[in-house]
Amino acid sequence: MTMISTERPPVAAILALGLTQIIGYGSLYYSFSILAPGIARDLKWSSKWIFGALSAGLLIGGLAAPAMGKWIDRFGAGRVMTAGSAIAAAALVACAFASGKIAFVAALIALETASNLVQYGAAFALLVQIRPKVAQRSITYLTLIAGFASTIFWPITTALNAHMSWQNVYLVFAALNVAVCLPIHAWLSSSVTRSRKRASAEPAKHVEPSLSPSIRSPAFMLMVTGFALESFVNAALLVHMVPVLSGLGLGAMALMVGTLFGPSQVLSRFINMVFGGGLPQLVLALISAVLLPAALVILIVTAPSVPGALVFAVVFGLGSGLSSIVQGTLPLALFGSEGYGQRQGQVLAIRLVVSSTAPFILAFLMTNVGVFWSLTVAATVGAIAVFAFVAISRLAHLPDPSHLALNRAET
Incomplete structure (x- = not known):
């Protein structure tokens, strides 16, 4: 027991993985909104269709996630992430050299599918496989580092795009994935292999489920539902943050209010790292779930107040940042480390399928029923x-039926 209690997170692995997450999210996801106008212009498409193609990519990538989760459990997260870096780089090159709309959409679908191999779902599984007993802390530290991806890559992408075409920006990002991410993931793969050999000799290193077998299936369905609905609210508001705030009468202040979201995400992860270590993961999940609709209610009640909008952005960012942590730690706490990759793949699939529809649904609602009622629907979700x-x-907190049956038999 002493060895378990004194085990420390793998700092080198977390720092290295944090760098690959910044590059992975920055080059494969956050850069798209900056490059989209140039892509739409060159392909002679409206921006609506370009973002529709992105949603299609996210949707198809989500459908492939369960298979990827099985690969992570079977081959190890490090190997999967190494292959993912190579595939992501190839997809970025394919986007850059796409000769038309169909070729670009196919490359974008490949890109968003590959992103599932190198982003949070795979990264969390890798930390679980390296050192299961401290994986919850490791995941918290990782999300704190990776939270700077948008802060770093939005200005980098903007600066690069000011001096070169979007095609060349994608080629630079492909080089980053090959030259930086791939070697790091290959190195981490060897760490997973060593950890798996130790785990086979030391079964106690596994994290045991906290739920009794009889309630794991309904608990899993409820957890997936909660995460999917949170992702819906997150995705809808992140895409439409500035239009929503502008529609509430905030005008030029809308952009300034929106910039508070990112720092608030990082702040929530830092607060959790410092003060949240003793809280059960289910309590953290509940707190993050409460913060999102609470933020929307604040915005609805106070609009068009600028102070109210500022509070909304901070509270929403805190909830979103905490949610990204518990999506990795709660499945581990409730269901244990065995089969973690497969469970993450299942959760990711449903989350992506649901969240990919969110921007379109919120846009439809805003057009047809107005911003206030649209936010009310989002808060209800x-x-x-x-x-x-x-x-x-x-x-x-319900008693295990098998224990009750055993007690009756003994009586």
């Missing part, structure tokens, strides 16, 4: 996520 995590808590 977020509230349902809260009830999902409350239901898990209620299930977790």
